[in-house]
Amino acid sequence: MKEIEQLSINAIRTLSADAIQRANSGHPGLPLGAAPMAYELWANHMNHNPADPDWPNRDRFILSGGHGSMLLYSLLHLFGYGNLSMEDIKNFRQLGSPTPGHPEYGCTPGVEATTGPLGAGMGMAVGMAMAEAHLAAVFNKEDYPVVDHYTYVLGGDGCMMEGISYEAFSLAGTMGLHKLIVLYDSNRISIEGSTDLAFTEDVTARMAALGFQTLTVEDGNDLEAIAAAIEEAKKDTRHPSFITVKTQIGYGCPAKQGKASAHGEPLGADNVTALKETLGWPSKEDFFVPREVYDHFAQIARDKAETEAAWNVMFAAYCQEYPQMEELWNQYHDTSLGLEFGEDEQFWLHGDKPEATRSLSGKLLNYMTEKLPNLFGGSADLAPSNKTTMNGKGDFTKDTPEGCNIHFGVRELAMTAIGNGIGLHGGLRPYVATFFVFSDYMKPMARLSALMQVPLTYVLTHDSIGVGEDGPTHEPVEHLSMLRAIPNFHVFRPCDSVETAAAWYSAVTSRKTPTALVLTRQNLEPVHGSSREALKGGYVLADCQGTPEAILIATGSEVNLALKAKDVLEAEGRKIRVVSMPCMEVFEEQTREYRESVLPRSVRKRVVVEAGSDFGWGSYTGLDGACVTMNGFGASGPASQLFEHFGFTVDHVVETVRSL
Secondary structure (H helix, E strand, O other): HHHHHHHHHHHHHHHHHHHHHHOOOOOOOOOOOHHHHHHHHHHHHHOOOOOOOOOOOOEEEEEOOOHHHHHHHHHHHHHOOOOOOHHHHHOOOOOOOOOOOOOOOOOOOOOEEEEEOOOHHHHHHHHHHHHHHHHHHHOOOOEEOOOOEEEEEEEEEHHHHHHHHHHHHHHHHHOOOOEEEEEEOOOOOOOOHHHOOOOOOOOHHHHHOOEEEEEEEEEOEEEEEEEEHHHHHHOOOOOOEEEEOOOOOOOOOOOOOHHHOOOOOOOOOOHHHHHHHOOOOOOOOOOOOHHHHHHHHHHHHHHHHHHHHHHHHHHHHHHHHHHHHHHHHHHHHOOOOOOHHHOOOOOOOOOOOEOOOOHHHHHHHHHHHOOOOOOEEOOOOOOOHHHOOOOOOEEOOOOOOOOOEEEEOOHHHHHHHHHHHHHHHHHEEEEEEEEHHHHHHHHHHHHHHHHHOOEEEEEEEEOOHHHHOOOOHHHOOOOOHHHOOOOOOOOOOOOHHHHHHHHHHHHHHHHOOEEEEOOOOOOOOOOOOOHHHHOOOOEEEEEEOOOOOOOEOOOOOHHHHHHHHHHHHHHOOEEEEEEEEOHHHHOOOHHHHHHHHHHHOOOOOOOEEEEEEEEOOOOHOOOOOOEEEOOOOOOOOHHHHHHHHHOHHHHHHHHHHHHH
């Protein structure tokens, strides 16, 4: 190893230790142990340009073990990403700093994904590799590999214990994603002690069984061995690669090296000093980096910039030779694409017969494929039921990566992480789908969608007790409340074709907010009065003369029920307004004046009608309102009988209004 390389690696280590010590919070173990492999990868194998972090053909790097964030921040600072300054490093984990406790996408230049929940980065890396394979199949021409990059992900024992990693890697092996390279920081230590306490499996054998090329580096400080493994991984063009790098957690700190105490707490001032002495660091000064280290990283960065410059020349020639492909490329990367549906009358057609919103959604999805060629997604083995197959668009497989329909298998958690990864990669509009009840399996990654502001579309069907005979295990009750509780997440439960169109339009034109389309299994009657006002989240569907005595607020399959109850009440001489509320979150984004026009505060008699929990509706019903909702789990039986059994009848809604 050259002296400058050792000095550069130790700069990563000491910067990490100093920042964590100053913050009095953080995880020094991973940065100290994994610094050599990270340096070798970033300096000698990864194509990236610190001056242009968004270069489309850059290699992607995801730190799945996000607790080791100072490893990443040290690299970004030393390479000169986005002017990430030493002051930023010193403010690690401080409020408003671009160096938060775990890496956050959009907060720090060069951070490709928000990580921290262990294993999440593994799933998102699979999504990025999937996006690369698909886009390469669509765009590359002979002598013009305009999409040709790797996805690298680094994680440790905790990432490999989490089930999401198994789910995601199982699919990656099946799909033969050979541009995916996993670096496994194997230090055999977890928070509670040795991994032998709970994790004794042969990880390499597992990964081989999943279809990965497996390689092992016995000494995590051996740059030559790490380099050889990475290059060997690149040679395999049929399998993703899994490189086990055996490291020592807290390397270089005599009191902490190889111990669980190195994982999640500062080393302590004396131990930081001892670390620097052990490493032969030229200064005991905090945050000291030798000038020659900065110069070394700057030279590497200049070389990396030349790689992008060469790609730019190739891409310009590609566009000149294939102008139709340039047009398609621009279309794929045009974030305004989809807005044209707003004025497309065919898109907003009223249905003329009873139809399930899942079926209406499927028709809209296929209608959109003509103008949105970069739609890319699928279902967790439920596409025929979710109606999420894009007809004539082919299947994404190892041998047909140009296909647009992804078969995720029964892997809801990994599917959602993969969808996030596809969205983060850029150039594609991903969607994922399953039964609504299984959104339980998706929740952690749905939360990351919202946190990262990735506008992933969720198609969630079989939305209520309308599932019927499958019974309570398949009948979502509390799930609307769960998803509505996520900040920056839109939940649409449409009542007919027009509101379903509004939900899709909102989803494909969203820039920073994921959207869930919660759709019925059972057929719904077309709703008279539904309109594009659904784009405001809530609107007056049917009104009365003058000020209403009571307001019925309904969603989805219960909107028609509310309209029928209004007819009965009006026959008694009562003034009733019906409000359709397909999306609470969008409604709350409207002006105060608009919300007051729909739900005037002077009308306190309000009844919510929804085949789900009443949790979250209190802000609309107030102290004087009531709910016709679910107070327990569903049951097994014909859907029509279940709605009657649980009180979703005209008589019950009418009686509830009368009781107010």
